[in-house]
Amino acid sequence: MKVRFLGTGTSTGNPEIGCRCEVCTSTDEKDRRFRSSILIEIDGKHILIDCGPDFRMQILEVFKTDSFEKWDGVLITHEHYDHVGGLDDLRPFCRNEAVDIYAEDYVVRTIKSRISYVFEEHKYPGLPNIRISPVPNKSFSIKGIEINPVRLMHGKLPIFGYRIGKLAYLTDLKTIPDEEYAKLEDLEVLIINALRESEHISHETIDDALKNIERIKPARAYLTHVSHHFGLHEKRQKMLPDHVFIAYDGLEIYV
Numbered sequence: 736m737k738v739r740f741l742g743t744g745t746s747t748g749n750p751e752i753g754c755r756c757e758v759c760t761s762t763d764e765k766d767r768r769f770r771s772s773i774l775i776e777i778d779g780k781h782i783l784i785d786c787g788p789d790f791r792m793q794i795l796e797v798f799k800t801d802s803f804e805k806w807d808g809v810l811i812t813h814e815h816y817d818h819v820g821g822l823d824d825l826r827p828f829c830r831n832e833a834v835d836i837y838a839e840d841y842v843v844r845t846i847k848s849r850i851s852y853v854f855e856e857h858k859y860p861g862l863p864n865i866r867i868s869p870v871p872n873k874s875f876s877i878k879g880i881e882i883n884p885v886r887l888m889h890g891k892l893p894i895f896g897y898r899i900g901k902l903a904y905l906t907d908l909k910t911i912p913d914e915e916y917a918k919l920e921d922l923e924v925l926i927i928n929a930l931r932e933s934e935h936i937s938h939e940t941i942d943d944a945l946k947n948i949e950r951i952k953p954a955r956a957y958l959t960h961v962s963h964h965f966g967l968h969e970k971r972q973k974m975l976p977d978h979v980f981i982a983y984d985g986l987e988i989y990v
């Protein structure tokens with residue numbers, strides 16, 4: 736399985752508009768971050784996790800060296816705009832058949848109310864052809880690929896992370912309920928959010944993420960959904976344990 740990081744930034748993206756801090760003005764490409772999302776290629780199939788407002792630019796970037804015509808599934812972690820704001824831009828992938836989106840029950844409802852024109856009975860031509868299904872709180876399959884949802888808490892908001900084989904993608908969490916750790920055993924790669932050093936009400940700090948990595952014990956871990964308060968990529972990387980890496984946009988890893 737190949738994983739490509741389409742975006743690794745927090746909700747504002749990096750640089751944050753108008754900010755002159757050292758991260759926002761850095762000339763290192765690794766400090767420029769679209770909103771968080773990954774593309775997974777497995778057995779010739781394409782799975783997207785989250786479809787944020789940068790989706791169009793992210794896919795144009797991918798298509799400089801690659802191209803494919805359809806998504807086999809789009810998994811949504813939660814309803815926040817930085818994770819769903821690009822759904823309308825799935826249009827070019829809907830020409831021949833509907834794109835299947837999976838989200839938990841209440842997220843299905845919020846998506847339907849936010850882009851209600853997409854789900855009207857009598858659609859006008861050119862609308863995205865999207866089929867949206869609820870994710871059960873247990874493993875399910877997308878075209879033979881087993882998907883294991885993992886319950887996470889984004890502050891007080893229940894959201895999903897996803898485990899696929901030896902990979903887990905856990906973003907926007909503050910805490911993981913104790914009983915969920917059993918689903919995270921024996922991972923080769925853990926991708927987990929780490930916002931910044933200082934406390935945040937609904938996101939892990941860098942320390943919180945390192946503690947979870949310590950407890951889950953994946954062979955390798957990648958930090959994502961980072962803010963401009965995270966520090967410069969190059970400097971921060973030197974402060975991390977050997978098996979913990981900061982993800983950056985365009986990074987490709989194999990699991």
Ligand SMILES: [Zn+2]
Nearest residue numbers: 746815817907
């Ligand atoms: Zn987010």
Ligand SMILES: [Zn+2]
Nearest residue numbers: 813815889907
């Ligand atoms: Zn969020």
